[in-house]
Amino acid sequence: MLSALGLDEVHETAYRALVSVGAADVPDLARRLTLGEPATDRALRQLERHGLAAQATGRPGRWVAAPPEVALGALLARRRQELERAELSATLLAQEYRAREAEPAVHDLVEVVTGRGAIAQRFLQLQLGATEEVCALVTGDPIAVSGADNEAEAEAAGRGVAYRVVVEQEVLSRPTGVRDLSAALGRDEEVRVADRVPTKLLIADRSLAMVPLTARTAEPSALVVHDCGLLESLSGLFEAVWRHALPLRLGRGGTVATHPQGTGEDPDGPDSIDLEVLSLLLAGLTDASVAKQLDLGLRTVQRRVRRLMELADVTTRLQLGWHAYERGWVARTR
Structure with missing residues (x-):
């Protein structure tokens, strides 16, 4: 003491x-x-x-x-x-x-950070220093920084920093992918899914950004970009990916639980499990992958998809995706 x-x-x-x-x-x-x-x-x-x-x-x-x-x-x-x-x-x-x-001098507008430890430390610093918003693109092949190990994200979100994150579809297939994303959604972070994400990217308060510099085969290094034209371009890249990505809807903790009567769900509409199944299907997962991630039986997933198609009054899954988006089933309400 x-x-x-x-x-x-x-x-x-x-x-x-x-x-x-x-x-x-x-x-x-x-x-x-x-x-x-x-x-x-x-x-x-x-x-x-x-x-x-x-x-x-x-x-x-x-x-x-x-x-x-x-x-x-x-x-x-x-x-x-x-x-x-x-x-x-x-x-x-x-x-x-x-x-x-x-x-600032021209050479002060960017920093080169080399080595896994240095990159991970700078990655944490950017989030710990954020006061308003953090925007991130997350690919399926972490090299120096793993989202699951990022404690600064929870700390910053707890301080009221808004998070907008686009993850690559491959992230959902990781053993803890759905659980980690459920935890992020539970912190009121906005998460969307894209088939492919062009690059890893972190932007803090629109004043600093971090982007990889070298390929996987070399010693990892990254650029920390200060307020300049390059930062504006990176922000534009994020917004473009964000607009075309699909919102993700999951239960807290990566588990699915039925809601008791009286929770406000429409008894004639999709329940929480239906919506989580639908969200993962729209993110590109197969029926088998959805069943594995949500700890459901394959037939249960398929039965729920058929129920959703009946509710939407459609005959194909392509139509179901369109109607689900039009009806707001996949948009996560804060």
Whole structure:
């Protein structure tokens, strides 16, 4: 608990033991700490430097604990001052950076990031720094960054950052693809599916973008693009893919559950399972793949498709897709 004040576990344990007994000599304290006497003596000397312990007057070798409210209060005050100075330095550096960024040089408009670790770290930074919106294109072959491992996405969405994501159809076929996308939908992210996505892409607040630079065979590298014409082109690419992608509708957690009566579903219309089956079919999955992803039987999926066709009063699946989109069955309501 006191590590934030600069004390490691040994020093904290020694101070707590000294507080509990009030005063002790080195051999007695060493037995309590199950440490050797030299190590105990070093710990006490370190506590003395922090103002947390002192040698008893007139009792050589005996140590007493400083009152916690005084000694720890002083350490806390010192830490607060250090944090305030650090915060001031960060503010000044940010002002200096913004002033320099007002007239960026051409070579400052893009950064080249090389290596899996560096790319993953920069990928997280862009999302953690976003305040309004993150737009992403996700392909089916992650190289340096895996969407399933991206904790920053949940953190940013929890802060109210809006997410618009287009995933490649192949993503739905991953073992955890449907579950991960269900979690994203549960965070009120907007997710759409396309047969193919032209490239991986992340855009944060329309001011920074990240796009791969090298092919799979080389050491992975990426471009971080600042506010410039190239960023506008990447934003235009995302919007074009977004317009032509299909909305995805899934239950939370990647599982399907029937809704009890009285939940507001139309008893004569498609239920939640029907809509999830329909959404995955429109995303390009086969009946067998839908059954596997939603943990349903193949005949159950086929029976539900026939029911949907009856509800839409159509005779082919192509017609079903058109009528489903026209009726808003595949559009996810917030």
